[in-house]
Amino acid sequence: MSTARRAWRPPPRLTVSEWADKNVRLPNAGYVVVSGPWSTDRFPYQRGMMDAACDPRVWRIVFMTSSQVGKTSVVENIVGYFIAHNPSSILWVLPTLELAEGYATERLSQLFGATPALASCIAEPRSRAGSNTALRKQFPGGYLVLAGANSAASLQMRPCRIVVCDEVDSFRR
Numbered sequence: 001m002s003t004a005r006r007a008w009r010p011p012p013r014l015t016v017s018e019w020a021d022k023n024v025r026l027p028n029a030g031y032v033v034v035s036g037p038w039s040t041d042r043f044p045y046q047r048g049m050m051d052a053a054c055d056p057r058v059w060r061i062v063f064m065t066s067s068q069v070g071k072t073s074v075v076e077n078i079v080g081y082f083i084a085h086n087p088s089s090i091l092w093v094l095p096t097l098e099l100a101e102g103y104a105t106e107r108l109s110q111l112f113g114a115t116p117a118l119a120s121c122i123a124e125p126r127s128r129a130g131s132n133t134a135l136r137k138q139f140p141g142g143y144l145v146l147a148g149a150n151s152a153a154s155l156q157m158r159p160c161r162i163v164v165c166d167e168v169d170s171f172r173r
């Protein structure tokens with residue numbers, strides 16, 4: 001196939017779990033138990049949690065689970081899919097702006113750094129004419145904004161196709 005035809009080929013159809021299995025690398029970081037390539041087979045219940053996010057019939061997903069079962073990791077994979085595979089505008093809400101900042105710098109940046117498919121889409125903070133910060137990442141075809149449920153200002157003027165909320169039990173006005 002010619003280079004020009006290859007360039008126009010749509011990306012392969014992948015579910016979120018298939019995309020994660022092919023692309024996500026868990027970093028060598030304190031919060032990670034097993035670093036290296038992501039495997040949905042390790043905890044197969046995560047497959048449905050992830051793949052609902054790319055089912056066009058589904059518009060809202062709620063997880064009711066115990067702690068430490070991989071909820072945040074599943075959300076990270078969903079967000080990664082909508083950054084690198086199906087670029088979209090994404091709003092990611094945590095209980096407070098402070099938590100969002102800590103999460104972005106201590107955990108998310110390590111995941112992005114370890115996963116080439118994401119690192120190649122997202123420039124480091126302060127590069128690319130300063131478009132990216134810890135809480136705002138631009139990438140071809142979309143952007144990711146992390147916000148705090150306690151900060152109305154951080155939620156304003158954010159039209160987004162994908163909204164994810166983590167630790168909703170702690171959301172307060």
Ligand SMILES: Nc1ncnc2c1ncn2[C@@H]1O[C@H](COP(=O)(O)OP(=O)(O)OP(=O)(O)O)[C@@H](O)[C@H]1O
Nearest residue numbers: 031032033034039042043067068069070071072073
């Ligand atoms: N499929 C997986 N393969 C390897 N490690 C995993 C997988 N899923 C989750 N983990 C690991 O399990 C731990 C807990 O994951 P995570 O923080 O996503 O859980 P959580 O349900 O959000 O926890 P909490 O209830 O505390 O918010 C982390 O170390 C994460 O890297």
Ligand SMILES: [Mg+2]
Nearest residue numbers: 071072073166
């Ligand atoms: Mg969590």
